[in-house]
Amino acid sequence: MVEDSEIISVVNEQGKVIELLSVNEWVANVDSGVKSGKGVVVTPADDVGLLQESLHKIPLIALDFVSFDDGRGYSQATLIRKRWSYSGEIRGINAHLDQLQFMLRSGVNTYDLQEQYQGSNEHDYTHGFSICYQVAANNADMKEKF
Amino acid sequence: MYQYNADDTAFLVERVDQFEKQLKRYLAGDLDALKFRSLRLRNGLYMELHAHMLRVAIPYGILNTEQLRALADVADKYDRGFGHFTTRQNIQYNWIELPEIANLLRDLSAVGLHAIQTSGKAMRNITADPFSGLTEDEVEDARPYCELVRRWFNIHPEFSWLPSKFKMAINGAKLDETALQIHDLGLKIVKNDAGELGFASYVGGGLGAAPMVGPEIHPFVPVEDILSYLESVLRIYNLKGRRDNLKRLRIKFLVREHGAAEFAKMVDEDWQHGKDDPELKLNMEELAKLKQDFALPVKPLDLGDFKDTLDINYSIWKTNNVRAHKIAGYSVVNISLTQLGTAPGDATSGQMRMIADLADKYSNSELRTTKRQNLVFPYVRKDQVHALWQDLDKSDLASPHHGTLAHVVACPGADYCDLAKAVSIPIAQQVQQRFDDMDKLYDIGPININISGCENSCGHHHIADIGLLGLKKNEQEFYQITLAGETLQETIIGRKLGRSIAGAEVVDAIEDIVNIYLENREEGENFVDAFKRIGIAPFKEKVYG
Numbered sequence: 001m002v003e004d005s006e007i008i009s010v011v012n013e014q015g016k017v018i019e020l021l022s023v024n025e026w027v028a029n030v031d032s033g034v035k036s037g038k039g040v041v042v043t044p045a046d047d048v049g050l051l052q053e054s055l056h057k058i059p060l061i062a063l064d065f066v067s068f069d070d071g072r073g074y075s076q077a078t079l080i081r082k083r084w085s086y087s088g089e090i091r092g093i094n095a096h097l098d099q100l101q102f103m104l105r106s107g108v109n110t111y112d113l114q115e116q117y118q119g120s121n122e123h124d125y126t127h128g129f130s131i132c133y134q135v136a137a138n139n140a141d142m143k144e145k146f
Numbered sequence: 147m148y149q150y151n152a153d154d155t156a157f158l159v160e161r162v163d164q165f166e167k168q169l170k171r172y173l174a175g176d177l178d179a180l181k182f183r184s185l186r187l188r189n190g191l192y193m194e195l196h197a198h199m200l201r202v203a204i205p206y207g208i209l210n211t212e213q214l215r216a217l218a219d220v221a222d223k224y225d226r227g228f229g230h231f232t233t234r235q236n237i238q239y240n241w242i243e244l245p246e247i248a249n250l251l252r253d254l255s256a257v258g259l260h261a262i263q264t265s266g267k268a269m270r271n272i273t274a275d276p277f278s279g280l281t282e283d284e285v286e287d288a289r290p291y292c293e294l295v296r297r298w299f300n301i302h303p304e305f306s307w308l309p310s311k312f313k314m315a316i317n318g319a320k321l322d323e324t325a326l327q328i329h330d331l332g333l334k335i336v337k338n339d340a341g342e343l344g345f346a347s348y349v350g351g352g353l354g355a356a357p358m359v360g361p362e363i364h365p366f367v368p369v370e371d372i373l374s375y376l377e378s379v380l381r382i383y384n385l386k387g388r389r390d391n392l393k394r395l396r397i398k399f400l401v402r403e404h405g406a407a408e409f410a411k412m413v414d415e416d417w418q419h420g421k422d423d424p425e426l427k428l429n430m431e432e433l434a435k436l437k438q439d440f441a442l443p444v445k446p447l448d449l450g451d452f453k454d455t456l457d458i459n460y461s462i463w464k465t466n467n468v469r470a471h472k473i474a475g476y477s478v479v480n481i482s483l484t485q486l487g488t489a490p491g492d493a494t495s496g497q498m499r500m501i502a503d504l505a506d507k508y509s510n511s512e513l514r515t516t517k518r519q520n521l522v523f524p525y526v527r528k529d530q531v532h533a534l535w536q537d538l539d540k541s542d543l544a545s546p547h548h549g550t551l552a553h554v555v556a557c558p559g560a561d562y563c564d565l566a567k568a569v570s571i572p573i574a575q576q577v578q579q580r581f582d583d584m585d586k587l588y589d590i591g592p593i594n595i596n597i598s599g600c601e602n603s604c605g606h607h608h609i610a611d612i613g614l615l616g617l618k619k620n621e622q623e624f625y626q627i628t629l630a631g632e633t634l635q636e637t638i639i640g641r642k643l644g645r646s647i648a649g650a651e652v653v654d655a656i657e658d659i660v661n662i663y664l665e666n667r668e669e670g671e672n673f674v675d676a677f678k679r680i681g682i683a684p685f686k687e688k689v690y691g
Contacts, residue, residue: 068181069267071307075384078304083419098168098177098185105303128164131157133297134373135425136304145153146297146373146429 005041005064007093012039013110018060023050030054041093044072048079055086063108066094074106081107081137100125107137147210147512148293148439150258157300158255161262165189166248173244188268188306190261191247194564198242201264202254204515206274206292206316207235211502211511216257218498224250229498230558231483231491233596233606234273234313235515236264240562262300267308267395269299269380273315275323276514276522279442282472286335286343288318290436291372294428298373305380309387310395312380313352316345325517325609325633327351327360330397331379336366344368349379349409350401353603357639358398361406363413370428374420378413386412443510444525447475455532462588463535463546471524477531479509479523480516481538482548489571490556491519500541508534517606518555518594520548550587551595551660552578555606559599559616560623566599568616568623568649573597576653581660590660593673597625609633611673612659613640614652623649629659629685630677638674644686658688 009019020041026033027050033040039060042048044067051058061080063073073092080086092103092111097120103111104126113122132142150158168185171177177185186192192199202217209217217237221229224246225239232238242250254260263270272292279287295316299305305312315326318335326332332348344366351360367375388394401409420426454464467480481501483493493501501521505513508530509523516522526534538544547553554577557563559570574597581587596610607613613628624646631640647655662684667676677685 069184069307070389071267071305072385074304074307075381078381096181098181099307102301102303102306124164124167129157129160129301131153131160132303133157133300134302135423143153146294146432 005043005062005066005093007041007062007064010039010060010062010091010093010112012060012091013089020060020062023047026051026054026058030057033058042073042076044070044076046076048076051080052084055080055084056088058086058088060089060091061086062091062093064093065096065099065103066114068096068099074102077103077106077108078137097122097125101128105132105136105138105142109138147208147443147510148289148436149210155255155258158258158260158262159252161189161260161301162248162251162255165251169244169247184266187266188263189251190264191242192265192564194240194562196562197240198244198247199562200239200242200247200250200261201232201236202239202259202261203264203271204235204237204259205296206272206278206289207276207515208274208289209513209515211505211513213257213259214498214502214505214513216254216259218495218502220250220253221495221498223253227496228492228494230489230562231493231515231519231521233491233517233519233555233557233604234271235276235517236271237515238558240558265311267310267312268306269302269308269312269314272296273313273324273326273329273517275317275319276516276520277323277469277478277524278318278514279440280471280473280478280524281319281321282470284319285337286318287437287440288316288335289440290433291318291333291335291369292316293436293440294433295372295376298376302380304377305384308380308384309389310397312383312397321634322637323516323634325606325637327637328353328357328606328609328633329360331376332360333367333372338366342368345372345375347375347379349413350398350406351637352396352398353606353608354396355393355601356398357603357608358402359637359639360398361401363401363406363410369433370430371421371426373428374423374426375413375417377420377426378416381416382409382412442473442525443512444473444476446473447527449475449527449529452529454528457532459546460532460535462584463544464531465588466546466550467548468531473525475528477526477528479526479531479534480548481521481523481543482545482553483519483521489558489561490554490574497541497543501543504534504537507537518548518553546584547587549592549594551581551590551593552587554578554595554597555610556597557599557602557604559597563599563604565602566616567601567618568599568625570597570599570605570614570616573614573625573649573652577656580653580657590664591672593660593663595656607631608639609637610640612656615646617646619646625649625652627652627655627659627689629682630674632674641682643682644690647689655689659685662688 348360554574560566598605628640
């Protein structure tokens with residue numbers, strides 16, 4: 001079962017609106033997608049392997065973390081950022097406060113928190129841990145022990 | 147003995163700080179109950195029938211006496227003066243107040259203890275052989291590997307929100323004290339033909355309503371590649387494990403769905419990308435350092451013509467509770483926490499402190515915990531075993547029934563646990579009362595009885611000689627009996643005897659089963675071997691006939 005994300009566009013790091021295609025839409029229309037500067041939205045059930053071939057042409061990949069207990073997005077981010085060395089923006093959408101550091105360490109570099117977390121102290125959760133015990137896509141600012 | 151450094155302690159404190167903030171948000175109504183549930187479970191906290199339960203990890207079953215005293219202090223300060231040692235080398239407290247929890251966890255962090263990932267859909271505390279490093283014929287002491295894997299799964303950024311819980315075991319001995327094939331992932335330390343060390347991996351074992359023996363998925367993962375291999379197993383599970391069917395969440399269902407060969411291929415394909423990544427190679431320098439930290443603290447002793455005391459009660463206790471040590475002059479001593487008349491695995495704070503004092507005096511200040519809910523003294527001089535027994539006896543901790551029928555393993559059951567369908571502890575006590583004659587127990591020999599209060603199988607009933615599973619029918623408590631499960635030599639799930647039996651009659655049924663064994667066994671034949679030879683029919687006939 002593939003659930004479509006409800007998010008159809010995001011504003012990227014440079015402040016530009018990026019419209020998002022689903023993984024299937026992108027794979028079927030890579031050339032026109034690239035030409036019109038479209039990004040891709042990935043839901044937990046999507047197979048990110050489908051993006052591998054055209055990965056470096058995608059200006060922005062939005063990973064949907066809408067379901068708190070569904071951890072597939074962390075593996076998707078790791079594959080895209082670490083294994084396939086994607087250097088573009090990976091946006092965590094529908095993000096949860098308590099999972100920010102997990103997301104960022106897995107390779108997500110920007111995020112949109114769900115509305116319920118407005119006004120929270122994000123730093124507590126982006127930098128809650130100063131020590132880490134494993135290799136990850138991004139261990140910046142952390143003391144590593146492994 | 148290996149101890150955490152300042153970084154590790156800082157990490158534990160950071161974890162407590164974060165959990166305290168989450169708890170405050172929950173209590174203030176800023177964090178919904180469902181998300182808080184997911185977070186609190188990852189910190190070992192269950193909200194139970196009468197109060198809240200906290201499960202504290204005893205990483206791979208090793209404790210020093212300072213830690214045991216801290217556990218006793220927690221029992222007094224935050225609970226009702228006792229704790230329950232579980233079948234998975236953890237300790238549980240049953241009467242914890244929510245506002246106290248951060249202080250409790252801070253107290254524990256000061257001695258390197260924590261409740262990280264003792265529950266929830268994450269990687270759990272590693273089960274290890276409580277006799278690691280002590281057994282003559284073991285392939286390798288598993289403890290340094292346990293520590294490296296423990297570090298790796300702590301707050302893993304990629305694998306902290308899995309489809310379900312994920313339990314691991316690591317065994318370096320010939321006999322399997324860990325029951326590794328009933329774990330989601332079991333690693334057996336092996337040597338290849340070239341004499342190099344590696345791990346045979348078994349994935350997809352588990353108990354519960356659909357018990358399964360985990361099949362071998364890889365015969366030999368070289369030591370330096372173990373973390374990249376684990377990442378691949380976990381990644382396949384994280385991405386492909388069922389999340390839609392609540393009864394099919396564990397990795398065993400993924401392995402069963404694809405078959406072991408196909409699952410192994412999926413893992414292998416992913417692993418090809420990770421195994422040569424220099425970052426994912428095991429840190430061999432750190433491993434060498436850990437091997438030094440875990441080196442045995444005792445040297446061989448020449449006890450000359452030492453002769454142990456002859457005393458009938460001491461001898462019976464010694465036969466059941468003391469085992470050989472690979473270092474000359476030393477013994478390994480099991481202390482049974484399932485005393486007659488008390489709940490299996492329970493220890494009062496007074497007992498914990500007393501045991502800590504004795505471990506200081508007799509066992510180099512170190513203890514181990516076991517899946518049979520015992521404490522083990524790993525370094526007792528042979529010429530001090532008798533003195534230790536006398537000290538234990540003074541505190542009613544020398545009952546000699548370790549390994550006998552009266553040593554019942556049980557989960558907390560419906561008396562304490564919200565999930566349980568039936569009681570466990572009172573049944574264990576009835577069994578102990580029925581078989582209270584030491585001569586008879588000695589004659590019956592080593593039979594183990596395990597009781598689980600529900601299908602979650604925390605009492606490991608599937609792998610006992612006689613297993614009891616609590617059920618509820620028309621508001622009455624019934625027990626499903628299974629026979630001849632085992633894990634030490636090979637992993638066998640116990641066979642169901644037949645229809646379940648009412649609570650009032652279950653101890654009679656156990657006595658019938660024991661009698662059939664006694665009538666039929668050949669000289670020196672244990673329960674499982676006798677069962678294999680005579681089959682289930684005579685047991686059925688006696689119990690239901």
